[in-house]
Amino acid sequence: MTLDTFIDIHSASLNKRGEELCGDKVKYLKTGTKTTVVLSDGxxxxxxANILATLTTEILITMLNADVPLEEVLKTVIGTLPICRVRKIAYSTFTILWVDGHTNHFKVINFDNPAPxxxxxxxxxxxxMETQEILGRKLQSAEGQLDRGDFLGAISDGVLYAGMGMTMNFGWGWDNIAQYVEGVIGSQAHTARSxxxxxxxxxxxxYQGxxxxxxxxxxxxxxxxxxxxIFTGPPLEEGQDETFVNRLLEFEGRKVVCGGTTGNIVASYLGEMVEMDLSTMRRELPPIGTLSGVDLVTEGILTLSKATEYIRQxxxxxxxxxxxxxxxxxxxxxxxxxxSIHFLVGQSINEFYQNPLLPKNISIRRSLIEDLVAILRRFQKEVTVEYC
Known part of the structure; x- marks a missing residue:
């Protein structure tokens, strides 16, 4: 995968009327070498249904991430899921979408879900799709290549049969869904979410609600x-200020400065003053500032803490x-x-914000960043941290 290309992933569900839990489950995992997505329908x-779907996704994601051979993974899952005696179908179906992180080559494995x-x-x-049989059960698989602008999606039965018995006799149908996706991609800004x-x-x-x-x-x-x-906190060694300001300004992407002292360091390098936007000031939060070439300038500790709270909520x-x-x-x-977010964290400690119970080498700023990074990684954000 080229460095400027990103696999955007989003999922959304509708619960069957009257149910608090969804009987479908989606889980995905990104590593440096692969992206694995699983959709299971209990x-x-x-x-x-929720328990069955959750069990299926957890087994598949865990084993695939551990590089267990695919055939062994499928045998484990199929062997784990019993057959409904009445309907003669599996207690849980699934679709696996797997993308190689280096080549963008993808593979699809589908077990009794609608076609991707x-x-x-x-x-x-x-x-x-090619059909293979494992433990007496038929699975379908296919391979391909993802290029920029391409979309690969998986759906559960509930999407396929939407409108059945209402506006349509046999539901929405795969061909109509495919045509609808084409229309969306051709008509608006492109994200997986949209x-x-x-x-x-x-x-x-x-479904008419x-x-x-x-x-x-x-x-x-x-x-x-x-x-x-995000550049936050002055570097430990004053002589390094210019080096890290250059790193920020030469970065190809959005740029944020968090912290009054950090903002002044960047402003001094640019020969400017940080201009405040007082309309953004709140009782518990200082206003933002503006600097040439920087997309956002904020105060440090209080703003980082509140932003982390917002992201958690x-x-x-x-x-x-x-x-x-x-x-x-x-x-x-x-x-x-x-x-992807790269934190450039200066380790010079502002005594005003330092917790006296913490060792001198552990600042409140560093603790806040570590907390924020842990939350972002939990939600599969790509995050790197560099201390200076």
């Missing part, structure tokens, strides 16, 4: 990477971030809009 709905949707250069291309959300929203409309089955879609969209660098979902034109909201938005 038989029935509610708690039992692959859109290449704006047009849906049916995948040439594509998946449009499909799931239309599914809800076809009375969702007859758990409905889930997960999509991978190959797009340009959105990198972010919205579960790292930009769509759930509550708007308020203050420094912490703007910082949280920059972080959530980014695909």
């Amino acid at each position: 038989l029935g709905s509610g708690v039992k 949707v692959f859109c290449h250069r704006g047009r849906v291309q049916p995948l040439a 594509i998946v959300k449009r499909v799931v929203d239309h599914t809800f409309e076809l 009375q969702v007859g089955d758990d409905a889930t879609m997960v999509g991978l969209y190959m797009r340009q990477r959105h990198p972010l660098m 919205c579960h790292c979902d930009l769509g759930r971030l509550r708007f308020d034109n203050n420094g912490a909201y703007l910082l949280a938005r920059e972080i959530l809009q980014a695909d």
